[in-house]
Each structure stands twice: as C-alpha cells, then as structure tokens.
Amino acid sequence: MSSSEGGWLIVVTFLLALLMQAIPMPYDLLWARPQWLCIVVIYWAMATPQRVGVGVAWLMGLILDGINGSLLGQHAIAMAVVAYIALVLYQRIRMFVVWQQAFIIFILIGVEQLLSLWIQSLHSGSSPSLLFLLPALISALLWPALVVLLRGLRRRYGDVKHI
Amino acid sequence: MDEFASVSLTVATPFYWLTDLPTRMGDWGEDVVISRQSLLKENGSLRAEQRVLRAKLQKMASLATENVRLRELLNSTARLKDNVLVAEIIGISPDPLSQHVIVNKGTGAGVYVGQPVIDAYGLFGQVIDVSPISCRVLLITDSSHAVPIQVNRNGVRAVAEGVGLLHEMELPHVAATTDIQESDILVSSGLGARFPVGYPVATVVSVVRDPGKPFMKVKVMPKAHLNRSRHVLLVFKTEAQAFAEEVVGDELK
Numbered sequence: 001m002s003s004s005e006g007g008w009l010i011v012v013t014f015l016l017a018l019l020m021q022a023i024p025m026p027y028d029l030l031w032a033r034p035q036w037l038c039i040v041v042i043y044w045a046m047a048t049p050q051r052v053g054v055g056v057a058w059l060m061g062l063i064l065d066g067i068n069g070s071l072l073g074q075h076a077i078a079m080a081v082v083a084y085i086a087l088v089l090y091q092r093i094r095m096f097v098v099w100q101q102a103f104i105i106f107i108l109i110g111v112e113q114l115l116s117l118w119i120q121s122l123h124s125g126s127s128p129s130l131l132f133l134l135p136a137l138i139s140a141l142l143w144p145a146l147v148v149l150l151r152g153l154r155r156r157y158g159d160v161k162h163i
Numbered sequence: 164m165d166e167f168a169s170v171s172l173t174v175a176t177p178f179y180w181l182t183d184l185p186t187r188m189g190d191w192g193e194d195v196v197i198s199r200q201s202l203l204k205e206n207g208s209l210r211a212e213q214r215v216l217r218a219k220l221q222k223m224a225s226l227a228t229e230n231v232r233l234r235e236l237l238n239s240t241a242r243l244k245d246n247v248l249v250a251e252i253i254g255i256s257p258d259p260l261s262q263h264v265i266v267n268k269g270t271g272a273g274v275y276v277g278q279p280v281i282d283a284y285g286l287f288g289q290v291i292d293v294s295p296i297s298c299r300v301l302l303i304t305d306s307s308h309a310v311p312i313q314v315n316r317n318g319v320r321a322v323a324e325g326v327g328l329l330h331e332m333e334l335p336h337v338a339a340t341t342d343i344q345e346s347d348i349l350v351s352s353g354l355g356a357r358f359p360v361g362y363p364v365a366t367v368v369s370v371v372r373d374p375g376k377p378f379m380k381v382k383v384m385p386k387a388h389l390n391r392s393r394h395v396l397l398v399f400k401t402e403a404q405a406f407a408e409e410v411v412g413d414e415l416k
Contacts, residue, residue, distance in 0.1 A: 022175070022257055023182045027329055027390050030259035066171030067178055068258050069292065069299055120260060124307050131259075 006158030010052065013040050013150065014060060022067055031131045034139040035109050037064055041079055042108055043150050045086040046093055057083030070116075071123055078115035082108050098144045106140035165276070165292075172265075172294040179254025179265045179297075245359055246399040247281075248272060252392065253297070260327065262302040263288070266395060269296045277357060279398045285363040285386030286310065286351055287395050302389055303364065304329055312364050313352035317342055320352055321381075323365055329389055332365055334381035339372055343381055359398055 020036040041060055044052035061076030068075070085108060086093070093104055113132045250272075254265035268274050270293055278290040280300050288308070292299040303310055306327035312334075313320050319341055321334045337343065347367040353360030365383035372379050 019178055019181060022178045022254060024186075024255050025257075030257075033257065063174070067175040068261075069172075069175075069256065069263055070258055070261065072167070072171075117260075124261070 006154070007051070009153060009158045010044055010048075013044075013153070018060075018063060018067060021064060031134045032138055033135060034142050035112060035135050037061075038079060038082060038109050038112050039105065039139050039143065039146055040150070041083055042086045042105065043147065045083045046090040047150075047154060049087050049090050052083070053087055054080045054083045071120060074116045074119045075112075077119065078112045081115060082112045085111070098147065101147070102140045102143040105143045106136050109136040109139045112136075168292045169294045172292050172297060172299060176253075176265065176294065176297040180267075183253045247396040248274075248399065250395055250397055252395060255390075260306075262305040262325070262327065262329070262389075263291065264300050264302065264395075266298050266300050266397075267296070268397060269294050269298050271295050272397075273399070274298045274397055278400075279358045279362075280395050281362055281398060282387045282392040282395045284388050284392075285365070286358060287387045287389065287392070289357065290397070300395070302329075303387070304332055304385055304389060310358060310364055311352045311354040312349040314343055315348040315350050315363075316344075319343060320354070321349075323349060323383060330384055331368075332383050332385060334383060335378070337379045337381050339374075339377065339379050341379065343367060343370055343379070345370060348386075349383060 014037070017036040017040040021033070025033055037060055041052065041057045045057065058076045058080040061079035062073065064070075064075045064079075065072050089104070093101055096104070110133055113136055117132050248268060250266045250268040252264045253267045256263045266280070274290060274293050276290055276293055278298075280287040280289060286303055288300045288302040288305075290298045291301045301308055302325070303323070304325040304327070306325055308325040310323045311320070312323045321337055321341075321343075323332045324335055325332055334343070345367050348363055349365045349367065351358040351360060351362045351364050363386045365385045367381060368384050369382045370379055371381075
C-alpha cells in the first residue's frame, strides 16, 4: 500500500472534526459538545495505526489549542496520551463488539478531558464539577454511528485491506 | 509568543468564519424574504426609537457642555469623546471554562491587545489576541478577568471579578460597612488605565452581610448582552486616556 493512498480522507475527516469543535453551541449545552477531534483521532489510530499515531494526535491537539485559544499544548499532550493508549490496545479493541468499543471510548475521552482539565487548572480557575465527563459520555453514545460512517467512507474512498 | 498567538488566531479564523456561515445566511435570508408589511412596521418602530433617542441626546448635549464648564472651574482635564469601531462577532469560545469571542476586526483596522470592547448595553470585554483579520475578546465574566468599577450612586470603588458564569460576577473584598445596595448600577472607574471611565458594567443583584465574615458577598449581573450581542464596539484610546496611562506608567517605574 502506498503511503499517500487514502491519506486525503484522513485529512478531510480531521478538518471536519476541527470544524465541528468550533461550531457555536447554546450556552447551556456547551458542556455537551462531543470531542469530535478526539473520536476521529482514536478511530484512525485504531483503523490505520501505521499512519495515525502519537505524533499526528499531538499535532491535531496543537491545532485544536490554536483554535480554542486554550493553553498551548493542553489538548496536544492529552490527545498524544490517548493516541498512545489506543495504539497499545487497538488489536484488542478491534475484536470488541460496538458497545464494548463505546465503553472504551468513554474511558479514553474521559482521560483526555481529565488531562487537559488538569493542565488548564494549573493556570486558571478550577473545574466546577463532574460535568467534564459529559463530553465523554456523549462521544461514547455517538461512537456506533460514527464508526459506521467512518468505516463506510474508508471502504469506499480509502484503502480496503484493513478492517 | 504573541506572534504565535497571532498566527494561530489567523489559522483559526477561517474555521470560525465557516461555522458562522449558516447564521449569516439565515440572517441574509431573513432580510431578503421579509414582507413589506413587517418592513414598514420595523421602520415605524425604529423612527419612534430614533425620536426618543434624539430627545435624550438634546438633554445630553447640554449636560455635556455643563460638565465641561464645571470641570474647567475645577481645573481638571476635560473628558473627550471616545472613538469606536463597529465589529461583528464571528465565533464564540468552544471551551466552557474560558469565555471569549472572535471578532472580525484585526490589526488591519488598528485593533490592539488590551483594547476595551463594549456593546450597546455595557462593557463587554477586552482584546487579548489580535491577528491581521480578527481578534479574540476576553469577556468580563471570564474567571481570569477583573474590572475596576465604581458605584454610580455614590462613587464607592471596587473590583468586579468574573467567576466563569455568563450571568454572574462578584465584588471580592468589599468591607461589610460599604454602602452598596441591590440594583445599584456599577460603572467602569477608569482606574488601571485599561477601560475608559463611565461605561455601565453591571447591576447589583444581591448583597449578603454575614456578621462572621470581614467582607460582604456581593453578586452582580453584567449589563452587556454577553450571549446575545452580534455586534460589538471596539473603543479607541483618546488623548486624555493616553495621558492618564503615561502618568500611571511613570509612577509605576
């Protein structure tokens, strides 16, 4: 498989995920935003671990920090850690049925939220409550639909040799 | 580091611009397919509002000249008019823990870091990052923001701190004997030389005196429509203010 094959699909999904991260939400629903970028990074790290790994996750986190205006490196380090866990576990996670995968996603995104919150609380106000787990829960609920969508896209436009 | 912030804001601007596109198209559609009837109605109400504002302005003009005269009597510097630039909000912070908005004017329009921003109802925030085409405005309610204020009724000074909630701010370290009441209006005091004097900041919502504590708990609500405004005004420094900053700067050295 050539390294450029299907690569544009990964870039497009990353750009779309970054766009979804920046879409305005009602003030009361701000905590309910799924971590789109993190889900997409985890998906690609599991589906094509030879392409998307810790480095790409770190870069994406850095871009997210630039867009969010958050402390530089805050999301970058959290996403790199999550990508590392996903890379270690991907062979196992691929074997799971979809609701088990969703549970793993809940934990991974919970870890991402926790790490970036820790870093944020070093320089500004602390977290108000356990609300930071809400994005993880909603991301996990969205996982079955997203995995079908992303897998469909990959089979149609990307390479077909991998699961 | 400032340069990096500027570059990352430049990269971020197209994303915010794109996410704002549906809203703008909706607004455009509303403008285009509006009925003649409702246009006439809107026109009528705008006319009525303009008449009322004009009447108020007449009074204001005489008060302003009176103010200048009195200040001359006191040998103090006259207040100058503030120059403003109208800008549009194109994005809001996706992060629930930090409150800022992205505005569509940047260094190209002369915007600078630290510039005060107001909306039609009160003080809005200040510019923290600026790129050639956009700037990031920190809201006064952000948990890292504080504004020096004055009670409009009696001139008592305090500081209004954001707590990270959109409809609430606090006045920390207000002595229990201070004369602050519910529904007092707080205006910017101009101390600190960052915000211009006299813009409404907040209204006092509740004052709780606990005899066991040295300070009162004062909750206030920001005047600006922080989550409803679409247009904001960037306030440019006037000569009087620049002078004040110079004096303060010298004293700090």
